Amino acid sequence: AQSVTQLDSQVPVFEEAPVELRCNYSSSVSVYLFWYVQYPNQGLQLLLKYLSGSTLVKGINGFEAEFNKSQTSFHLRKPSVHISDTAEYFCAVIGGYQKVTFGIGTKLQVIP
């Protein structure tokens, strides 16, 4: 079985400030890790993914995430947020054959 924990349900941050959205996972097998973003009234879009290799992965819109196997974490970061980054962010893991498990989501609110 696999699970994903997103520790923060809401994260308010001022515009141009850095942000980190936390994600921890558990799985009995090797995993692939993803971050998705959902803007209001839209579907989920892929931000970035970790499959193998370098533990620091870069995604769209200036986001990056670091895979830490010892801490079973995959935190998402951005050095300077914009108003347009206001959205809900989901961490996800694939362990078994293409069965994706999502976290509960973190709402990022960027304050002008």
Place this chain on the structure above:
Amino acid sequence: EAGVTQFPSHSVIEKGQTVTLRCDPISGHDNLYWYRRVMGKEIKFLLHFVKESKQDESGMPNNRFLAERTGGTYSTLKVQPAELEDSGVYFCASSQDTAASPLHFGNGTRLTVT
């Protein structure tokens, strides 16, 4: 390429009625998934098709839910009869045939059962 499309975008029905949700995946994607998000909770897996076959339907809540994917193209998810707790956003996603392929999501169908 066209993305994953879902229809309708919103549906409001009364308890006991029937609703059918439709999903058109990206052309060529063998894998099709249904997920549901009840307000304030996590996105939960319902089932997974590989072409027209059900690969995994372990997430289907009960036998009031019926999913089909005739011909391995579009899929429908029928809820009959609907109950209040079925309200939520139903997402469809598709992917190519590799284990690490990311999911491409539709915009979802918001179902409200009154």
